[in-house]
Amino acid sequence: MPNYRDTIYALSSGRPPAAIAVVRVSGPRAGAALQALIGRLPEPRRATLARVRNPQSGEVIDDALALFFPGPASETGEDVAELQLHGGRAVIAGTLAALAQIDSLRPAEPGEFTRRAFENGKLDLTAVEGLADLIYAETDAQRRQALLQLQGLLGNRAEAWRTRLIEAQALAEAGIDFSDEGDVAVNVMERALLAARGLRQEMTDTLAGASRGERLREGLIVAIAGPPNAGKSTLLNRIARREAAIVSPYAGTTRDVIEVHLDLEGYPVTLLDTAGIRDTDDPVEREGVARAKARAAAADLVLWVVEASEINHRHPEARGGEAAEPRRVTGLSSFEAGLRPAPQDDVAGDPPRWIIRNKVDLVKDGKRVVNTDRAMCTFSVSAATGEGIEALIAALTTHAAEFFGAAEPALVTRERQRRTLEDATAALGRALAEPAAGREDIVAEELRLASRALGRLTGRVDVEDILDVIFRDFCIGK
Ligand SMILES: Nc1nc2c(ncn2[C@@H]2O[C@H](COP(=O)(O)OP(=O)(O)OP(=O)(O)O)[C@@H](O)[C@H]2O)c(=O)[nH]1
Ligand SMILES: [Mg+2]
Structure with a gap:
């Protein structure tokens, strides 16, 4: 348990070198620390030009902007000092070393500034979670959701529910007191239960959007899977526009699962490249295949890559029609069956699968059946030349937009x-x-x-045990 009388300091801006570095100090000695470094206390909440010196040697470290926010009207609720320095490593190191020389100052733990803000009632726990998400948001949709969370979308709703629940609870308790006066007791209990029924409905409606909210934090998971050498890694590299995965003409190249993060018009998508699925005696490859199967089965969408020429020669039924119909992947039996539908198709919870007919550039013009049809979930592409890739990315974008894009923002965004x-x-x-x-x-x-x-949801009660888990995710200086 941190000691709240300590005054803490940290570099709050990103990795140096940078144009500017922000060093923050929070706690009862924040003003004294500023005084020691710049020789005076600036007017509250006014940026002031200052010369920063080491308090012991008197050596000048940098010229900086200094700010002072007296508590409780500060971000943490305590006195907060802030220095905006030139963002060089030596400047930062010199400033942090100078702060370390001041009595009862110590470096902050990860998330400690925010934790103090929480302890001082500046943020509730859902807002803290929103803040963490805002810092890690990679796409626009994630940023929007995190900001709503930080602004109290869920926290305010939960507080309003809690107030109504406490009223209902008071009615029910009145019912206990009046329990020997038949009518009165029945009447207050009915009112309590009516309120409970309404609340339960509202909470159930809110929970209905939860999986969407949680997904938006993590991204839609799209797994590329299929037989060895079909061009899965080439496809991943083509979509990611960089050489994230090793490509080679040897079957069985990919072993580990390779992950890239995409921003498709604001929607986060995590694209996975997996080992080609086949029976093998190589223990390393076998582990790769097991991982491929597991990740594909848990994905939101599977891109099942096959060689277009193989379909034409070996699986003529897959040129269109039957095998190209949209369907779900069941267990892994249908994976291993290549293109043949598994017997128990359409089991809920299994990811939908799109058939990607790769290497169309190798198919002779006469025999070519270019068959890109999102409704049928088949795409003809060449990962090598880029042909058909735009259409595939467009379809993925539409898929992600449909998956995330309900009109109402999700209130619940975390498992907790x-x-x-x-x-x-x-x-x-x-x-x-x-x-x-x-x-x-x-x-x-x-x-x-x-x-x-x-109360646990907003952090009003019973939260000691979960605080460490939540603040652990923060960076130092936040
Ligand atoms: N002509 C042509 N060759 C391709 C295409 N896509 C991939 N290749 C080639 O096919 C071979 C296998 O490609 P990879 O991307 O390594 O295949 P993979 O499916 O990841 O293979 P494993 O990881 O072994 O399962 C490489 O030689 C690629 O250059 C394509 O669209 N056209
Ligand atoms: Mg590969």
Whole structure:
């Protein structure tokens, strides 16, 4: 448990060298630290030009902009000092060394500034999570969702629910008190249960968007899979526009799963290249195949790559029609069957599969069946020449937009949030399952459990154990 009387400092800006570096100090000695470094305390919240010196040697370190934010109207709620320095390594090292010489100052832990802001009531826990997501957001859609979270989209909703729950709980408790006065007790209990029913509905509706919200944080997972040498790695490199995966004419080149992150018009997509799936005696390749199968089965979409010429010669049925129909991948049996549909197709939860007929450049013009059709989930491409790739990327973009793009922003974006909300709805469900008369005590207890779960969601109660987990994800200086 960190000591909150300590004054902490850290480099809050990115990796040097850079044009500017921001060093922040937070805690009761922040003003004193600034005084020691620049010889005075600037007017609150006013950028002031200052000469930064080492307090012991008096040596000038840099000319900087200094700011002072007295608490509690500061980001952490404590006194905060900020220096905007020239962003060189030696400048930063010299400034941090100077701060280290000042009594009761110490370097900040990861996320410690934000943790203090949370402890001082500046942010609730859902906003803290939104802040972490905002820092890591790579695409526009992720940024938008994180910002809404930081602004309290979920936190405010949860607080409003909690207030209503506490009212319902008070009614149920009144029901206990009046339980020997028949009518009054029934009446207040009915009102309590009516409120509980409405709340449960709203929470269930919110939970319905949860998987979309959680997915947007992680990105849509698209796995490239298929037989060896079909050109999977070449396709990944072509879509990623860089040589992320090794390509070779030897079957069995790729062993580990290679991951690239794409931003498709604001939607995050994680594209995976996997080992070609075949039976093999090589233990390393066998492990690669096992990983390929596992990752493909867990993906949101599988791009099943085959050689176009092979389809024409060896699987004539796959030129169009039957085998090209959109269908789902079941287990891995249909993978291993190449293009043949597995017997138990259409099992819910298995990822949809698109057939990518690669190497169309090798197919003789006369025999060529160019067959790109998103509705049929078949694409003819040449990963080597780039032919057909634009159409495939466009289809992926549309797919991602449809996957993420519901009109309403998702409120629940993390498993932690989903679980606490599920706890609350489960407690409400149990309260509603009780026969109203005579069981007021149980109803009141379940309502109390539900409001407690909502308190955990925003971080008002019971959070000590999860704080370390949440703040661990932050960088130092945030
Ligand atoms: N002509 C032609 N050759 C291609 C095309 N795509 C890939 N190749 C070649 O096919 C060979 C195999 O390509 P890879 O991308 O390594 O195939 P892979 O499916 O990743 O293979 P494994 O990792 O072994 O499963 C290489 O020699 C590529 O240059 C294409 O569209 N046209
Ligand atoms: Mg490969």
